[in-house]
Amino acid sequence: MDSALFPSSQQNDVALDRFVAISVDDGSARDARTADLLHKYGLQATFYVPARNPERPVIAASEIREVAKQFEVGSHTLSHLPLNHMPDARASREIKEGKSWLEDILGERVISFCYPRGKFNRTTPSLVRDAGFLGARTTLMNLCDFPENPFLWGVSTQAFSHSTLIQLRHALLERNFAGIRNFFRDFHGATDWQEHFTHALDYVDKHGGVAHLILHSWEMEELGIWNKLESAFESISRRGLASVTNGDLYRLWGSAKAAPAAIAEPVVRNK
Numbered sequence: 562m563d564s565a566l567f568p569s570s571q572q573n574d575v576a577l578d579r580f581v582a583i584s585v586d587d588g589s590a591r592d593a594r595t596a597d598l599l600h601k602y603g604l605q606a607t608f609y610v611p612a613r614n615p616e617r618p619v620i621a622a623s624e625i626r627e628v629a630k631q632f633e634v635g636s637h638t639l640s641h642l643p644l645n646h647m648p649d650a651r652a653s654r655e656i657k658e659g660k661s662w663l664e665d666i667l668g669e670r671v672i673s674f675c676y677p678r679g680k681f682n683r684t685t686p687s688l689v690r691d692a693g694f695l696g697a698r699t700t701l702m703n704l705c706d707f708p709e710n711p712f713l714w715g716v717s718t719q720a721f722s723h724s725t726l727i728q729l730r731h732a733l734l735e736r737n738f739a740g741i742r743n744f745f746r747d748f749h750g751a752t753d754w755q756e757h758f759t760h761a762l763d764y765v766d767k768h769g770g771v772a773h774l775i776l777h778s779w780e781m782e783e784l785g786i787w788n789k790l791e792s793a794f795e796s797i798s799r800r801g802l803a804s805v806t807n808g809d810l811y812r813l814w815g816s817a818k819a820a821p822a823a824i825a826e827p828v829v830r831n832k
């Protein structure tokens with residue numbers, strides 16, 4: 562396994578099939594505060610930033626470059642519009658132009674993609690692959706294992722408490738049947754997001770895989786839950802899991818295909 566993939570402080574006493582990932586979506590003005598907290602607890606993350614967003618302002622190019630000094634910045638399309646009901650040609654433009662816009666700002670290749678509002682259809686994942694990304698993150702929740710398709714990468718928990726009904730509705734709409742099973746089996750039906758994510762960390766401690774938390778900084782602000790976020794980061798930092806970016810996972814997925822034995826357990830579970 563490529564040791565350059567991991568922060569140097571974590572190369573030694575960390576089990577390399579046990580990962581924690583954090584995604585911060587939308588490039589909102591409060592991302593700087595999230596970045597400070599991540600830095601405080603020595604955690605890696607991927608910030609997904611669109612060029613523009615009809616719902617709220619997006620941080621300026623200079624702020625994106627600031628985030629990129631410490632964290633991965635991934636693409637969240639050009640206009641942050643749901644891609645599932647768009648003609649393929651238009652969706653493809655949204656995906657490709659969002660990528661080149663971000664690459665112009667960062668001066669380097671962008672390999673990670675995230676679907677706006679978690680929406681995709683049968684062809685969207687292949688459009689993302691054809692645009693030159695290595696993987697794409699969805700909002701399929703209650704998942705802690707490496708996916709079969711890296712362009713349909715699931716997550717464990719959103720830092721926003723959902724009722725059981727919402728969890729089930731969301732999973733049914735997305736045909737995320739493994740997520741429904743896991744919600745009861747591995748997440749113990751937890752509705753408080755911090756408790757829910759603790760179950761993800763416990764699962765990964767025990768079985769390997771990825772505990773993946775997604776959040777919106779603007780939501781931390783609106784809900785007034787920065788302390789809760791800090792407490793979650795603090796408990797993540799105590800676990801001794803390898804803190805990785807989404808891009809690290811996408812690269813690892815590719816290398817695991819070449820040498821499946823390297824991370825056999827996370828790859829085969831949940832099939």
Ligand SMILES: [Zn+2]
Binds near residue numbers: 587637641676677678
């Ligand atoms: Zn978004």
